[in-house]
Amino acid sequence: MNSIKLSLVAALLAGTSLVADMTSDVEVSANVALTSHYVWRGMSQSDNLPAVQGGIDLGYKGAYVGVWGSNVDFDNTETSTEFDIYAGYAGEISGISYDIGAIQYMYPGDTKNLNFAEAYLGLGYDFEVLSVSAQYSLGIDADATGTSDFGDTIEVGVSVPLPAEITFDATYGEYNDKDTASGGNTNNFGDFYSVSLSKSFGKFDLSVAYTGMDFDSSTGGRDGDGKEDYLVATIGTSF
8 A cells, every 4th residue: 555655756756857947948038129110021911000018928948929919000901000920940950950840920900801820831041140030921821711812922131230239130021922813823923022120229129220121013012003011020939
């Protein structure tokens, strides 16, 4: 009887130790930011107005899940909020970093017209004097009718550390959409780009970016001139 009790105690202690080890590997982080203008892939998401943004991430040995939100302002829509839920796995092989996952974009109040999802694969390499990255994102129909027109996106980026602990970042990408009217053919929606400078001041990160989108159609853009371009300032912190 005593040996059975001792075995049970040992099993409980071993289980407690395992849970403690797993808990110690769990990472929880949060972030919050104020931006002068919410821009996504060169396109305005807040009608050239400020946005408050924030999210929470949970990670465990490379695997992660998270949620992120921001206020938005689109013409002729009922939504004023965006919520993103994502999950994936990130790691490194022979110095090459990778990140594979999926993200669901949700817009309460206008679910049928705006909700969509993407699966993505990102790769990167740090040359010490600069780091390079590339990402491919594949749009997934979130509408049960299969009429969403989200295609795929290819983007590349470079990050260069500068004197005074300033970082220069540049991104260029091609955003494609799916023309359901022509049987699902993929067309070039537009090319987007951004260049930015960022610096940390204690617990806060400050960045200034010039970003834009050149639409394939001359009638694209908020002003109908075939392009959008903005100067954006953002301050944020993580904890």
